[in-house]
Amino acid sequence: MDARGFSVTRARYCCLVVLLSVPVSIGDVSYSVPEELKRGSVIGNIANDVGVDFKSLLVRKARLQPEGSSKRYCDINLNSGDLIVAERIDREQLCGQNTLCNLKYELVLEGPLDLHRVVVQIQDINDNSPQFSKDMMRLEIRESADKGARFPVNEAHDADIGQNAVQSYTLQRNDHFVVAVHTNIDGGKYAELVLEKELDREEQQEVTLLLTASDGGTPQRSGTVVINISVLDANDNIPVFNQAFYKASLPENSALGAVVVTVSAGDADEGANGEVTYEFSRISDEAKDLFSLDRKTGEIRVTGPIDYEEKSRYEMRIEGKDGAGLASQTKVIVDITDVNDNAPFIFVTSLSNSVPESAPLGTEVGIINVQDIDSDNNSQVRCSIQGQVPFKLMPSIKNFYSIVTTSALDRELQSEYNISLTASDEGSPPLSSFKTLHVSISDVNDNPPAFDEQSYSAYVTENNKPGTSVISVRARDPDYRQNGTVFYSLLSSEVSGVPVSSFLSINGDTGVIHAVRSFDYEQFRSFKVQVVARDNGSPPLSSNMTVSVFITDENDNSPQILYPAPSGNSMMTEMVPKAAHAGSLVSKVIAVDADSGQNAWLSYQILKSTDPGLFTIGLHSGEIRAQRDIAESDTMKQNLVVSVKDNGQPSLSTTCSVYLLISDNLAEVPELKDMSYEENSSKLTSYLIIALVSVSTFFLTFIILIVVVKFCRRRKPRMLFDGAVAIPGAYFPPNYADVDGAGTLRSSYNYDTYLTTGSRTSDFKFVRSFNDGTLPADQTLKRSPNETSELGETTEGGSKFSTLVKLPF
Ligand SMILES: *[C@@H]1O[C@H](CO)[C@@H](O)[C@H](O)[C@H]1NC(C)=O
Ligand SMILES: *[C@@H]1O[C@H](CO)[C@@H](O)[C@H](O)[C@H]1NC(C)=O
Numbered sequence: 001m002d003a004r005g006f007s008v009t010r011a012r013y014c015c016l017v018v019l020l021s022v023p024v025s026i027g028d029v030s031y032s033v034p035e036e037l038k039r040g041s042v043i044g045n046i047a048n049d050v051g052v053d054f055k056s057l058l059v060r061k062a063r064l065q066p067e068g069s070s071k072r073y074c075d076i077n078l079n080s081g082d083l084i085v086a087e088r089i090d091r092e093q094l095c096g097q098n099t100l101c102n103l104k105y106e107l108v109l110e111g112p113l114d115l116h117r118v119v120v121q122i123q124d125i126n127d128n129s130p131q132f133s134k135d136m137m138r139l140e141i142r143e144s145a146d147k148g149a150r151f152p153v154n155e156a157h158d159a160d161i162g163q164n165a166v167q168s169y170t171l172q173r174n175d176h177f178v179v180a181v182h183t184n185i186d187g188g189k190y191a192e193l194v195l196e197k198e199l200d201r202e203e204q205q206e207v208t209l210l211l212t213a214s215d216g217g218t219p220q221r222s223g224t225v226v227i228n229i230s231v232l233d234a235n236d237n238i239p240v241f242n243q244a245f246y247k248a249s250l251p252e253n254s255a256l257g258a259v260v261v262t263v264s265a266g267d268a269d270e271g272a273n274g275e276v277t278y279e280f281s282r283i284s285d286e287a288k289d290l291f292s293l294d295r296k297t298g299e300i301r302v303t304g305p306i307d308y309e310e311k312s313r314y315e316m317r318i319e320g321k322d323g324a325g326l327a328s329q330t331k332v333i334v335d336i337t338d339v340n341d342n343a344p345f346i347f348v349t350s351l352s353n354s355v356p357e358s359a360p361l362g363t364e365v366g367i368i369n370v371q372d373i374d375s376d377n378n379s380q381v382r383c384s385i386q387g388q389v390p391f392k393l394m395p396s397i398k399n400f401y402s403i404v405t406t407s408a409l410d411r412e413l414q415s416e417y418n419i420s421l422t423a424s425d426e427g428s429p430p431l432s433s434f435k436t437l438h439v440s441i442s443d444v445n446d447n448p449p450a451f452d453e454q455s456y457s458a459y460v461t462e463n464n465k466p467g468t469s470v471i472s473v474r475a476r477d478p479d480y481r482q483n484g485t486v487f488y489s490l491l492s493s494e495v496s497g498v499p500v501s502s503f504l505s506i507n508g509d510t511g512v513i514h515a516v517r518s519f520d521y522e523q524f525r526s527f528k529v530q531v532v533a534r535d536n537g538s539p540p541l542s543s544n545m546t547v548s549v550f551i552t553d554e555n556d557n558s559p560q561i562l563y564p565a566p567s568g569n570s571m572m573t574e575m576v577p578k579a580a581h582a583g584s585l586v587s588k589v590i591a592v593d594a595d596s597g598q599n600a601w602l603s604y605q606i607l608k609s610t611d612p613g614l615f616t617i618g619l620h621s622g623e624i625r626a627q628r629d630i631a632e633s634d635t636m637k638q639n640l641v642v643s644v645k646d647n648g649q650p651s652l653s654t655t656c657s658v659y660l661l662i663s664d665n666l667a668e669v670p671e672l673k674d675m676s677y678e679e680n681s682s683k684l685t686s687y688l689i690i691a692l693v694s695v696s697t698f699f700l701t702f703i704i705l706i707v708v709v710k711f712c713r714r715r716k717p718r719m720l721f722d723g724a725v726a727i728p729g730a731y732f733p734p735n736y737a738d739v740d741g742a743g744t745l746r747s748s749y750n751y752d753t754y755l756t757t758g759s760r761t762s763d764f765k766f767v768r769s770f771n772d773g774t775l776p777a778d779q780t781l782k783r784s785p786n787e788t789s790e791l792g793e794t795t796e797g798g799s800k801f802s803t804l805v806k807l808p809f
């Protein structure tokens with residue numbers, strides 16, 4: 001309303017100016033009015049101005065006729081003569097940018113016809129704001145643009161003209177740009193952005209500015225545009241790794257292709273400028289074989305066997321380069337971590353091959369060293385001995401252990417040990433290794449020889465041949481070699497004042513004891529000798545043992561007649577009373593035998609008598625008794641030949657004559673001399689009888705011998721090689737009485753004896769039989785050919801050997 005009012009007053013002032021000038025101009029009326037006046041607004045009183053009475057207008061049919069335009073805009077009020085606005089007048093629409101904008105009319109009056117030119121000048125008012133073609137403008141500026149660079153901006157337009165058109169531009173406050181305003185050749189104002197501070201795309205990719213264009217009207221009007229500036233990239237950035245250096249830890253033995261670490265460099269630039277590729281810039285030859293680098297992704301991968309024990313850390317330099325060649329470097333450190341992939345190793349630093357069995361507890365046998373090339377726990381090794389052995393491990397410095405004995409050793413019990421060592425580390429899973437050490441125990445002479453028996457008893461038949469083997473003793477010594485080699489000897493002593501060495505000798509190597517001389521049972525029956533067994537150690541150890549030697553009796557003594565006195569001068573005659581009855585004791589033969597036992601067991605027999613049947617003799621008592629009553633008819637002189645026989649095998653016998661005189665008076669004895677003659681002649685008869693008995697005995701002996709030999713060979717085929725074999729008791733005669741135990745010995749033994757010529761040879765030398773003539777060796781052999789092979793060299797005849805067979809008879 002104010003504006004409108006202002007326009008009207010101003011228009012009235014103009015009218016005044018126009019009215020004053022009317023008389024000068026001829027018939028023309030001119031008005032100046034602002035645009036956009038209200039409809040019906042009075043522009044001026046045209047009747048007055050042209051000098052016509054407004055009352056006559058109607059009569060004269062006054063009308064306003066526009067020149068060359070169909071639109072009227074203004075009209076005349078015929079009642080008042082005022083020129084009024086008929087419709088809205090928009091200067092910008094009517095005239096655009098023309099500075100002059102006139103509406104031209106002709107006022108036509110009739111009666112009389114009168115014409116007046118009316119010009120209405122339209123004045124501009126500031127009714128339009130400056131306007132940019134778009135609300136938003138886009139600009140692209142390279143970040144490398146220098147300070148002071150100018151960037152034109154589309155001009156803002158204002159439909160108004162003159163002062164009401166765009167007069168100035170202002171830029172919202174910002175960091176980079178100011179605005180500079182310039183005038184076109186057509187007078188229009190335009191703006192330029194001036195770069196006052198360089199852009200950095202990496203800092204700010206887009207800058208938004210608000211540009212305001214203002215006109216010079218009152219009130220002032222303005223329009224804005226948003227300027228959106230994209231900052232374009234320039235390769236002004238080097239690639240930057242996201243870490244100053246990379247550290248990775250990689251277990252050894254990692255699989256091929258495993259990713260170790262990924263390096264990554266950023267480049268703030270765009271496109272190729274920001275595209276980073278990687279490569280090793282410095283890498284050791286060994287690492288080159290183990291690692292690969294992906295050019296594009298920066299992945300470092302394993303390409304070879306990673307072994308901690310070889311190298312535990314790798315360092316490499318990596319260069320990241322952008323498309324334009326700007327590069328930077330980083331460092332990668334790969335620490336290899338240990339994996340328990342090495343078993344411990346047992347080194348034998350020293351080992352004594354043999355330990356003496358006398359070694360005291362804790363004797364060091366060897367030293368071992370265990371090593372594990374892994375690290376930390378994987379190299380912590382535990383070492384132990386497996387199994388039951390008298391050894392243990394003593395930890396020494398670091399990874400050294402001593403193997404020491406834990407108990408006394410005895411070579412004779414166990415002469416060698418296998419020590420099984422186990423070493424395990426503490427990795428997970430743990431790894432182990434094993435080693436077996438061989439330790440042998442060396443001998444010490446700690447065992448004296450020990451005889452198989454506490455004491456030995458040897459039985460030797462008297463009349464033995466010198467050299468006969470008596471007994472074989474043996475002592476054992478479990479020690480080694482010379483420490484266990486036993487030598488035998490006899491301890492010197494005396495038997496009945498005679499050195500024992502004259503009775504016996506011992507083979508030092510074999511322990512076989514030989515008789516040095518022939519023994520006589522009747523001289524002494526037993527003696528003792530001490531045998532010493534000594535080993536060859538140094539010092540030697542020895543033990544002793546007693547051998548009791550018993551001489552056994554042999555029937556080598558014939559019975560001796562004590563009564564009647566055997567022969568010669570003192571002829572004894574026994575008187576027998578004529579009245580002697582049957583059974584009365586007449587005489588007695590008394591005989592003794594130096595032998596003992598059966599060999600001394602005498603039996604009596606009447607071999608021959610003058611009157612057989614008159615006298616009888618007690619078989620064992622030797623008592624001669626009358627068998628019947630003596631008769632007158634009986635011969636006065638009775639002669640008896642009595643044989644006294646012992647029970648030995650063979651038995652020995654003696655005969656004696658007993659002279660009996662049947663008489664009650666000694667004076668009746670007529671001729672003693674005759675009797676002696678007769679005695680002499682009967683001696684011959686006795687010899688004949690003895691010879692006969694001997695021959696028959698011999699024959700019997702021979703038969704029994706053959707039978708016994710044959711039987712014994714069958715039963716005891718190895719008899720020749722046994723020391724002493726007793727013939728079983730079944731072959732003794734049934735009436736045989738064993739009187740052993742009272743110092744008297746078994747009366748009958750059968751010995752096969754042999755001697756060796758030297759120690760440890762198989763060459764036998766046989767003692768010839770004391771009874772060679774009795775039984776030739778070849779005869780025996782013929783009879784038992786089966787055994788010849790066992791006897792070895794028999795074909796060489798009896799000269800090489802002969803059997804000594806002493807048989808019981
Ligand atoms: C020790 O080991 C060896 C060889 O393996 C073997 O012949 C010997 O019998 C073993 N000795 C013992 C006492 O185990
Ligand atoms: C016998 O024992 C002694 C120690 O008493 C020892 O020195 C020697 O080596 C042993 N001999 C053998 C053959 O073992």
Ligand SMILES: *[C@@H]1O[C@H](CO)[C@@H](O)[C@H](O)[C@H]1NC(C)=O
Nearest residue numbers: 491492530532542543544545
């Ligand atoms: C025989 O051995 C005994 C113990 O067995 C010993 O006392 C004695 O001295 C030894 N005699 C000799 C002569 O060595």
